[in-house]
Amino acid sequence: MNLTSYLALAAILFCIGLYGVITKRNAVMVLFSIELMLNAVNINLVAFAKYGMVPNISGQVFTLFTIAIAAAEAAVGIAILLALYRNKGTAEADKYNSMKG
Amino acid sequence: MQITTLVLMVLLPTLLGFLIILLGREGLSKKATCLIGVITTGITLIGSLILFGKSFILSEVLPKWNFTWIELNQKPIQFGFELQPLNVLMLIIVSTVSFLVHLYSYGYMKGDERFSVFYSYLALFTFSMLGLVISPNLLQIYIFWELVGVCSFLLVGFWYFKTEAKRAAKKAFIVTRIGDIGFFIAISLVFKEIGSFELKDLQIAIEQGSISSGMITLIAILLFVGAIGKSGQFPLHTWLPDAMEGPTPVSALIHAATMVAAGVFLVANTFWLFEAAPIALDVVAYVGGFTAIFAATIGIAQTDIKRILAYSTVSQLGYMMLALGSVGYIAGVFHLMTHAFFKALLFLAAGAVMIIFHHEQDIRKMGGLWKKNRVLTGLFLVGCLAITGIPPFSGFFSKDEILLAVYQDGRIGLLIVAIIAAFFTAFYMFRLFFTVFTGNTKQKGELGKVPRAMTFPMIVLALLSIVAGLVEVPTNSLSSWLMKGLAKPITTHESSIFIPVIAVLVSLLGMGLAYLIYGSKRISAKRITGTIPWLHQLLVRKYYIDELYRYLVIIPLKGIGWLLQIFDRVIIGGLVRLGGGIMQILGRMGTALQNGQAQTYALISVFGFVILIVSLLAGRILK
């Protein structure tokens, strides 16, 4: 196993996530997609920690941080979403356009 | 007494008088105001008489005095005074006439509510005029030149509520300003050439030949342009007759005796400059000669008493210029002096006539004054005889000098013009005299009375008009005195017998004709105007000069103004609006992107990111 295949996996995962963020109309799905992207980053970090030029443990430490923060982010994100849903009565992302210039 | 003290005694009282009257406007009674004016000008008169005595009788050479006003190019620009005979003579003329006019105005302006304002203006004018005539350098002359101009403006527009007065004041200021610009350019050129404004330095530079003759001619002509504006010479004469909208004492002081003569004074004071530039002398002579006859012909068709006198002033100033242009320095200055006295007399008398006829100015509505007021008639007659040049009145001597100078200068054409102008002068003056004083009274009702305060100054002026000729004839003392002020003497004129004889004959002819038409009414004036109506109309409308200026200058200027206004609004404003518009369009395009869809933003940023990466990679590969 070499670095490239991990990176390829991470890239694919990231792109799927990105695609989801951009195209999904349901805001919950957008949040999920963001989780996917974060996980893609995690894979990268771990892969570099193991097979990088200077393998060391800090990559894995970062991953743990990311997972923790991702959990927190998901919690906040869902909370905002709930508040929005109560306010606007919809979970569709393209209905949230009050930032229009 | 120190000379400086004397000069301050001449200058300061009027300035103080101005300030006192201006600040004490509310508190001072009319009598007190007048008293301040008369006392201050009286002190001035005494001071200038002492100076005159020192210079004329004791033949002292009076020193100069300077102080630094500002520094230019590390060199001080100075102010001070200069007391050559010419300056002293002008001092005498100005302070005498001003003193008398201050006195006269007490009677004339008595009923006016802005009495004190009038006196303060008069005082300011007197101060400026005195400052003008003792200036040792061009800059100082220019400064006081403008100040007398503005006083003239203020006094012409004294009755500000009259539309005509407003218009006349504006015209007086702007038209003379055109001339002043010539003066301004002349000073600037002098400074460019010699780095100084002093007349002395200029004189030295000319003697040493350090200025090219072309430049001398240019400077001289430009100075003369200033004189044209101020002395009402053709083609800038139009303001002077209109300036008669001012109170009559003002017309006597400013627009007859002193300020309008400032142009003549300027040319006389820089006479060596003109002598060094023959072309400039030609210009002076021809403009003067033309103005003399031009204004005289207009004078015969006017019906407003003050306007007739105004055109006569223009014509007489033309005479003085003609004299100076014909190297008749003495003749020009001499006539300046005599004219100051008799024209002031005529104006003051005209003012008295207007008081009697309740401020009527149209001579056709006057008549028969002889029976009502013998003294006034006598005074007016003295003025008329003096201006007509009948011996032994002063005008005869000075006019004779002028004709002689022209004759000896060899311009026979101009001599003929001058003699014809003398004929017209006699004609219009006696037309005025006969119309106003003989015949029957045409006005109904009680006629006004002339206050004593007005009569006294007129008597003094009448005496001066009679005897002023004696300073020159037969002793030649004026000319020898004035010569002392000149660097190099001017050849005096051989007297000749036939010229004065011709001049007097021509004048008598004019008087006789006036008598036949207006005195005894043997010849009907209507018949004459009936045979040549177009000529009469031409003269009445003053050769349509005003209309010409209106169509040639004012309307085009306004037209350009409106065009530029449109340009400013449409083109400049349009460019601004275009710039703003483009920015707005760009802004709208920007807001279209800002549609509030977070996912679109993300998509756009992804695209941007991709472009960035690709370009970075491409850059690396291409390297």
Next chain:
Amino acid sequence: MTALNQWLPTLITFSPLLGIIILLFIPREKERVHRSIGILATLPPLVLSVWMYNSFNQKLVGFQMKQSFDWIRLFDDAKISYSMGVDGISMPLTLLTCVISTLAVIASLYIRRRTKQYYMLFLLLQTGMLGVFLSSTFFLFFIFFEITLVAAFFLIGIWGYLEKERAANLFLIYNGIGSAFMLIAMIGLFLSTKTWEYHDMQERLVMWLNLAEQPVLLWVIFICLFIAFAIKLPIFPFHSWMLRTHVEAPTPVVMVHSGILLKMGAYGLMRFGVGMFPDYMKEMTWILIALGLINIIYGAILAFVQKELKRVLAYSSVSHMGIILLGIASLNQIGLKGALFQAISHGLISALLFYIVGSLYERTKTTELAMLGGLARRMPILSGLLLVAGLALLGLPGLSGFISEFLAFLGLFQVQPIFAAVGTIGLILAAAYTLRAVLKTTFGPMRESFQGLRDIRLNESIPMLILVGLITLIGVYPKIVDDSIQLTLYQMVLRIGG
């Protein structure tokens, strides 16, 4: 004494801020208190600047009373220092600023809305203006320049007349563009000279020019600077913002605006244009003369056909700024002196005129020329003052307008007599438009509706009388200003020559 003198420029500049701090603690409704504090707060700078004038050494070259310490360290040895000082050019302009600010605050008696903010902003504006003239580094200059912009924007936009918002917008846009150009020039200058100090900048620029390295860059910098100050002055065709500002801004702000803010353009042109790029100015002479002539004649002709009093004055400002430009274009001592005199004298005269027109408006409620007339009957004092101001504007000797115009033209006559002669047409036109406007207002028959008008009260006329006094003082005895500017200008001209 000298130690204290060093602090003078700083003290003068920031002393109005004291007033702002006090105003912060005053309740909003106490309008009279605001006014008194506003007036009082402008007095310390006035007193201090008079003191500065007295202790100013006329024989010293360059900046004096200089206060300087490091402020921001950038990289290597390059730093931004806080540095203030005064020299012959900034001295009279500082005095002018203090005088006009005080008088303008006194003249603010018609401001009746939101007075607390008004006086705070006004004092901020004063600090900005003083800083512009007293700073001796480009960086500080720029900061203070921007402060004036912001303060003036709000003052115009909140307290102006009918179309105040538009006027304020136009003001901000134009000046913002000018500032942008100045910013570019500033950074360019810093990068090429590695200093902000005027004096060091001058020295290093001279070296640069002699080496003739990268002339294109320097040209770009110069043009940027020129445009920045051309907008401020304003030079044709950048004048349209100024017209609107003059018409719409409240009276005290117009007094300050046309009295001082416009003069910052002249100051900038002299300080940066003539002071730092003398050779480029020399090469630009023709353009300067052409622009100056256009300004003079264009402004004058347009002033002649305006139907509204303030517009006449606004266009006359365009015309008079042309005279400044001509004076600068002559690039000799007399011309520059004329330009500086013109900046000062026009500052005083236009402040006076706009104040008079402002109090006229308070009475007649109109400034349309066709609606005015014959006011001399009801308001002799105001009319008299208007006449005096008008005469000063058209350059009557004995008043300050003459000396400045005379010197500017005299300077140009030394180098370009023909063009100077063309420019003098502007003087005739000046007489024509000024008299037209003044006489239409005060002379002639009076309208019935003005029957009940009252003449100005004493407290209104005090600023006017002070201004008339100053105008006369400078006109009669110009040495009072001349002595302090003499040496600086001489130094400046030496640099042009050599």
